[in-house]
Amino acid sequence: MVCNASNVWSSILDNDAAGNAALAHAVSLPGNISPSQITANQNDYNPANLTTASVLRLTSDASRNITSLAGGANGRILTVMNVGTNPIVLKNDDGATGTAANRFALTGDLTLAAKQSAMLMYDSTASRWRQIANGTATGSGDNLGNHTATQNVVLGSNWLSGDGGNEGVQIDSAGKVGVGTATMTGAFNVRNTSTASAADSYAMYLDSTQSVANTGTFYGIDSTPTYSAASGTLAALYGVVGVPQNASPGTVNTIIGTGGTPQNTSSGTVAAMFGAMGATYKMGTGPVTTMFGLYGNCTNANATGTVGTCYQLYLDNIVATGAVTNKWGVYQADATAKNFFGGNTQLDNAVSLSGDISPAQITANQNDYNPASLSTASVLRLNTDASRNITSLAGGADGRIITIMNVGSFNIVLKNDDGATGTAANRFALTGDLTLAAKQSAILMYDSASSRWRQIANGTATGSGDNLGNHIATQNIQLGSYWLSGDGGNEGVFVDSAGKVGVGTTAPQAPLHIGAGTDAPNDSPLLYLAGTGTTVLALRDSSSDVEGQFYVYNGHVGMGSRSNHDFYLVANDSEEVVLTAAGRFGIGTNAPNTTLDVNGFIEWKGQARVSSDFSKTNDTTLAAIPGLSVALEAGKTYSFQIFLYTTQSGACCVSHIKADLNGGTATATTIIGNAVSFGGSNVNYTALNTSICTEPITTATATCFIAGTITVNAAGTFSPRFAQLGSNATPAIVKAGSSMIIDQIN
Structure with a gap:
């Protein structure tokens, strides 16, 4: 409890029904220092006033290392x-x-x-400094403030400890909370040690009764007990002992007790009940170095003696059979007063930052x-009608912590040190403009030395927010029915069960x-693309x-x-078909000359063509015709038709060409057919190497038509040959467009 200037006692630490401790107003960590600029790497860094500091505001002339830091004490923050x-x-x-005990234990x-x-x-167990939170630092440590529990945390018979030892906070199965004790009699119990050796020893005990009518004030404690004898032994001196009770059906405006349990045990009305209350006044002109509204101290001055329990402050449970509003x-009623802890402060239970407000849009x-x-x-719960900027924020006080939540659907931008607008002392000192999208948040601390608000933690804020890459998952991440989104909206990536x-x-x-x-x-x-229109x-x-x-639209698949490029179909790493x-x-072929250009044999009712003229100059030796060749399989029977268009420039009536079918490597079991030279011979044949088309022609052009069937003995190529029928100074030519059609029969 603390007392303000209006003589009103204020509670600085609250307990809810589950025993959780809550700080009802803004929290400040004062005692900041700004040491001289660091101009060299530091070992066992120990600037002036480090022992009483909570915040180190450091600068350096270049990138500098701090390998170790003095001033470590168990649980010190x-x-x-x-x-x-x-x-x-x-x-x-x-x-x-x-020094080993001054080093850091980081990831x-x-x-x-x-x-x-x-x-x-x-x-203190590991004799190392450990990181417990960051303000967008780039190290590899985890920011515990980024985690939100989705279920109750069960301690069982274990402690919530600063160093992993059997001390700190313990919660039993009934929800009773003990600080320094595993045996809880009330909702909240704090226990320490004491060296007291008297037969009776009370931290606080009250016992006082008012049995007659009284319209004034009844005090359980209102005295200054003084022992001023020059000598002698005093058995006991109680500053506060008592349990003030209202046992009357009448009305008591105020019951004040310290270190006990003020009670209303009858049907009467109590306007106010105080577990402890006091006021400290400076009435004269003389100076007062220090004023205490409430002061306590436990000391065991005997090195070998033991103290069972020492309570600096003990808060028993609140029993409420009926309704209790608060x-x-x-x-603490005075919102401007600061709670200062001169020594190290350790919070061993749940901490709540209450006092949230929801201003107008x-x-x-x-x-x-x-x-x-x-x-x-x-906590500020904000929403906007569109994307809006906040250039500066009032209410700054040294070490004050405030959380800003965007509970709307539009962006809220905290502008980084916007020198054009707002009071300088209300501005933000950030690494850049900080954008809070829908459902995002940030925690700020006021730095009175620079008169700026600084970000010390975030809730997935964009801009200069936390680096998610610093976190390493230790278990699978469960999205449930939520999205993995860039801005917190219902879009992006979804993973089902x-x-x-x-x-x-x-x-x-x-x-x-x-x-x-x-x-x-x-x-x-494995991959499915499904649109609601053209896909x-x-x-x-x-x-x-x-x-x-690849696309589908309006009943088409394409x-x-x-x-403006060619389209290929590839087989065995080779481009076999082109459009x-x-x-x-x-x-x-990759260079078709016509609408359809096939370089090879078309086995079913297909056609092979001569793509360019083929000449035989002054040569009567038969030779295969380029372009008219196909591979045949052993044991198969094929039908074929061959058209050879020929020309010869020369005198009339000179022998022109001869042809047969033995230009390939295949061998036949049987072959039968007929060869007709238009204007020349008509030959029936039963062998591959028969001269089946000889043309003594009367014109410079002629056509040789060969048709038949072949049953293949040994697989190989099948192609016609041609040559001069007789020596002639003018070459015979098979013209482009000559063709061969072949079909497999069985």
Whole structure:
């Protein structure tokens, strides 16, 4: 309890029904120091006034290392802020330098860039400083403040301890909380040791009774007991002992008790009941060095003696059979008063920052933002009608902590040190503009030395917020029915209970489902693209402006090139089929000359063609014709038709050409057919090497038609040959367009 200038006692620490401790108003960590600029790497860093500091505001002339830090004590909390422009690196357990007990136990070197900070706690068991929170620092440590419990935390028979030992806070199965004790008789019990050896020993005991009518005030404690004898032994001297009770059906305006249990045990009305209350006044002109509203001290001055329990402050449980509107363990009415802890402060139970406010919707950019009740608030729940800026915030006091939550749907931007607007002392010192999207938050601390608000933690805020890459998951991350989103909205990536991943859909139909379409595919694809209209899968090489697409739209299914480039079908790492940008289709060739150009044999009712003229100059030796060749399989029977268009420039009536079928490597079991030379011979044949088409022609052009069937003995190629029928100075030519058609019969 603390007392303000209006003689009103205020509770600074409250307990709820479950025994959790709550700080009812803004929390400040004062005692900050700003040492001289660091100009060299530091071992066992120990600046002046470190022993009483809670905040170190550091600067350096360049990137500097701190390998170890003095002043460690069990559970001590220290905030390190980099208020300069150069990085400051806390070295992880640097075994080469510094005293071992002053080193850091981190997950890696922790770099504090300009305007970044980290909160450390000293672990006396390991004799090391450990990081427990950060202000967007880039080290690899975890920020415990980023975690939110989704269920009650069960301690069982274990302690909530600062160093892992059997001390600190314990909670029994009934919800009773003990600090320093595992045996709880009330909702909240604090126990320490004492060396008292008297037969009777009371921390606080009250026993007083008023049995007659009294319209004034009844005090359980209102005295100054003094022992002033020059000698002699005093058995006991009680400053406060008693249990003031109202046992009357009458009305008691106020019951005040200290160190006991003031009670209303009858049907009467009590306007107010105080467990402890007092006021300290300076009435004269003389100076007062220190004034205490409440002061306590436990000392065991005997090195060998033991003290069972020493209570600096003991708060028993609040028993409420009937309704109780407010339950305060500690209440402080003066919102401007500070709670100062000169020694190390350890909170071994749940801590709540209450006093949240929900101001009216922000409808314009804000300078010196100062909503109603800001002075007593710890949490600002804000919403806007559009994206709005806050350039500066009122209410700054040294070490004050305030949480800003965006509970609306539009962005709220905290502007970094906007020199153009707002009072300088109300501005923000951030690493950049801090954007709070919907459902995002940030924790700020006021730095009175620079008269700026600084960010010390965040709730997934964008801009200069926390680096998610610093966190390492130790178990699977469960999204449940929520999205993995860029701005907190219902879009992005969704994972269902079967592990199927949806991009833009909450009902994935395949291991990876992209698009808003929800109907199931016909098969079980690994990748499923399902749109609600035209759906396109595009592949693009931006360096050469080449794009290919697979698409469905308006009852069509298509694939191909969407840029001015050829489209290929590949088999065995070879481009076998091409559709050119000019619309020509090639099989076996990448340079088709016609709408359909096939380089090879078409086995079913297909056609092979001579693509260019083939000459035989002054040569009567038979030779295969390029382009008229196909591979045949052993044991198969084929039918074929061959058209040879020939020319010869020369005198009339000179023998022209001869032809047979033995130009390939295949051998035949049987072959039968007929060869006709238009204007020449008509030959029936039963052998491959028969001269079946000889033309003594009367014109310069002629056609040789060969037809028949062949049953293949040994697999190989099948192709016709031709040559001059007789020596002639003018060459015979097989013209382009000559062709061969072949079909497999069985």
